[in-house]
Amino acid sequence: MADADSQRCVSALLNGITQRLYYGNTEITEEFLKNELYAEMTQGEFRALHDKMRTLLKSIASADMDQAQLEAFLTAQTRKQGGSGVTPEQAAALARFWKAHRTRVRESLLAQSRWEPGLRGLKWRVDLHTSASRGQVSNSPVALVELELGRAGESSEFVCLEFDEQKVNLVLKKMAELQESIDSVVHRS
């Protein structure tokens, strides 16, 4: 029973660390985790446990360990002497946790490696200018495109662009070139 409780607390601690490190939930502080999970522990003891779990999680995530790699890694950790290793219960909790969260953590790390804003959304409409206060109107259609851009965790910015037919063709031509490049890499790999 005590082991099961201990594993549950370690799992919850790992979840809390992951929320903050990888899922952008900055409300899950170290203090919050201590109060919720390890209220009886001293500050120093909890900090040591927290930092150990955090370091292990970062190592596992950085290497994107598969099952075999993780097993070897955790076995080595359980054999360490002098308190720097992990207990079998902690190792079991880590293994179960990583199995459940590996994909999502990896996706989060990949998203964090994209530093420019991403294209969150796109809308367009096509207008026909029928008259104008100045000059002739060509009666050619014009596309208005609204791009929704934003980085992870930030609010969106909107950019509105006008394309005549020539510009639409230019963009499509460039995208076709880009697609050729993608295809050449994808088919080579």
Next chain:
Amino acid sequence: MYTLLSVNTDYRTSIHYPVLSRLAVGQTLMVNQLVDMEWKFGVTVGTSELQKTGNIFLQLKLVIRKGNTTENVYMELTLPQFYNFLHEMERAKASMDCFS
């Protein structure tokens, strides 16, 4: 000021209201014009947080005209985002072809 005969080929594609508000209040309706588009494509092999990625990156730079100056808009797309962008531009072109 343009009088626009707007042809919405898709009832969902109404321009984001705050954008139109900002553009329309006290101003002639003006939208930025695209001058050029540049792109960069490659594979990210590793990062400080993830040793091996093998993730495709697509960076686009749109050069847009704002009044007398130009401005660069940068974005980084995933493959699905790129294909969605391409698909929508093709749809817009098809719509324009009906009236050109």
